[in-house]
Amino acid sequence: xxxxxxxxxxxxxxxxxxxxxxxxxxxxxxxxxxxxxxxxxxxxxxxxxxxxxxxxxxxxxxxxxxxxxxxxxxxxxxxxxxxxxxxxxxxxxxxxxxxxxxxxxxxxxxxxxxxxxxxxxxxxxxxxxxxxxxxxxxxxxxxxxxxxxxxxxxxxxxxxxxxxxxxxxxxxxxxxxxxxxxxxxxxxxxxxxxxxxxxxxxxxxxxxxxxxxxxxxxxxxxxxxxxxxxxxxxxxxxxxxxxxxxxxxxxxxxxxxxxxxxxxxxxxxxxxxxxx
Amino acid sequence: xxxxxxxxxxxxxxxxxxxxxxxxxxxxxxxxxxxxxxxxxxxxxxxxxxxxxxxxxxxxxxxxxxxxxxxxxxxxxxxxxxxxxxxxxxxxxxxxxxxxxxxxxxxxxxxxxxxxxxxxxxxxxxxxxxxxxxxxxxxxxxxxxxxxxxxxxxxxxxxxxxxxxxxxxxxxxxxxxxxxxxxxx
Numbered sequence: 001x002x003x004x005x006x007x008x009x010x011x012x013x014x015x016x017x018x019x020x021x022x023x024x025x026x027x028x029x030x031x032x033x034x035x036x037x038x039x040x041x042x043x044x045x046x047x048x049x050x051x052x053x054x055x056x057x058x059x060x061x062x063x064x065x066x067x068x069x070x071x072x073x074x075x076x077x078x079x080x081x082x083x084x085x086x087x088x089x090x091x092x093x094x095x096x097x098x099x100x101x102x103x104x105x106x107x108x109x110x111x112x113x114x115x116x117x118x119x120x121x122x123x124x125x126x127x128x129x130x131x132x133x134x135x136x137x138x139x140x141x142x143x144x145x146x147x148x149x150x151x152x153x154x155x156x157x158x159x160x161x162x163x164x165x166x167x168x169x170x171x172x173x174x175x176x177x178x179x180x181x182x183x184x185x186x187x188x189x190x191x192x193x194x195x196x197x198x199x200x201x202x203x204x205x206x207x208x209x210x211x212x213x214x215x216x217x218x219x220x221x222x223x224x225x226x227x228x229x230x231x232x233x234x235x236x237x238x239x240x241x242x243x244x245x246x247x248x249x250x251x252x253x254x255x256x257x258x259x260x261x262x263x264x265x266x267x268x269x270x271x272x273x274x275x276x
Numbered sequence: 277x278x279x280x281x282x283x284x285x286x287x288x289x290x291x292x293x294x295x296x297x298x299x300x301x302x303x304x305x306x307x308x309x310x311x312x313x314x315x316x317x318x319x320x321x322x323x324x325x326x327x328x329x330x331x332x333x334x335x336x337x338x339x340x341x342x343x344x345x346x347x348x349x350x351x352x353x354x355x356x357x358x359x360x361x362x363x364x365x366x367x368x369x370x371x372x373x374x375x376x377x378x379x380x381x382x383x384x385x386x387x388x389x390x391x392x393x394x395x396x397x398x399x400x401x402x403x404x405x406x407x408x409x410x411x412x413x414x415x416x417x418x419x420x421x422x423x424x425x426x427x428x429x430x431x432x433x434x435x436x437x438x439x440x441x442x443x444x445x446x447x448x449x450x451x452x453x454x455x456x457x458x459x460x461x
Binding site: 005007035038064071074082086089093120124127135153160161163166167169170194198205209215216217219220224228229271 | 353414
């Protein structure tokens with residue numbers, strides 16, 4: 001069972017050389033800006049800027065294409081669903097109505113609706129490259145140390161580190177159990193009815209959960225024996241000191257964030273309205 | 277260990293719990309045939325962990341698990357639903373005060389109170405908070421996000437109600453009941 005998942009790939013690029021804390025803060029600010037604004041100009045700028053950074057980072061499109069395919073499909077379905085549920089949402093938001101053509105009943109295709117749906121799609125698109133950048137260029141163990149640096153308690157940061165560390169192990173456990181149960185004739189595929197499948201899922205989920213609960217005991221005993229949690233602070237093997245480039249990146253993103261908020265909200269509405 | 281600090285076991289429970297949440301969310305969600313609706317076994321597991329370790333662990337497993345699952349497999353976290361997972365996990369955990377799972381107590385009475393709490397928790401999360409956040413962040417049409425929230429909420433309620441209850445009962449059976457020893461005469 002080959003499963004595609006996004007993981008850190010070590011390459012040498014200016015983005016890789018930034019510290020994890022910088023990248024995390026930039027990613028959070030970028031997401032916030034993308035979530036708050038509905039201004040087409042800001043969104044377009046964010047999309048172009050993140051695509052440029054994406055090329056700088058030397059990530060290959062091939063490595064992320066399976067995710068992109070999924071996202072395109074999701075957004076397409078989402079846009080269709082929005083139109084089915086509320087064909088005149090754009091008219092409500094922008095206050096004008098330019099009908100392109102009529103389909104049936106209340107289903108008019110309007111310029112406003114198309115523009116509104118373009119904006120929703122842009123909103124997702126402007127964040128996706130930043131998220132992919134963050135996942136592909138940040139070393140997981142450095143990520144935990146950077147969470148600690150920006151103020152998250154080191155205990156919670158360590159929990160995140162444990163989660164990242166054990167996802168592959170638990171995936172392997174899951175596959176072993178699933179194969180063992182399939183050998184016993186427990187079918188999880190489409191051929192079974194939904195109820196049968198739910199019942200069969202339990203045959204895989206139960207052993208997986210019980211073995212994981214045992215794992216919790218083992219790991220926490222080991223950590224206790226090694227004196228985890230004795231001190232108020234801890235150091236991180238993979239922590240990196242802030243360099244000049246980190247400060248430059250942070251200041252740039254803070255400035256961009258502020259400008260995008262100003263451009264978005266200076267007229268009192270988060271929507272950019274080209275119709276009036 | 278200070279009172280405000282998380283114990284080592286709690287931290288490991290959050291970490292491993294989040295990892296299991298990721299795997300279950302990715303591999304063991306069964307499509308029901310209704311578009312975009314799946315039986316999410318991950319939430320049944322979230323309920324068990326929250327009952328065992330309390331609201332903080334439940335909330336953090338929901339938060340970290342859902343954010344990581346979205347990031348690793350789908351490229352970007354859907355923050356509005358991630359927040360709801362955290363909230364639902366936290367609310368599930370409130371039931372841990374009523375149910376002492378470590379001592380094997382999970383009879384009819386506990387099952388009923390567990391299910392009342394899970395239905396209320398998920399109603400708040402999926403019927404109200406998730407659609408509200410979608411409207412606030414993405415300005416999506418109200419009727420669309422409420423339909424989505426209700427469909428997801430009902431399917432998760434059924435999942436936690438059936439699979440979750442079975443899971444918790446199976447766990448309780450492995451524990452020795454307190455007061456189960458009798459003096460032989």
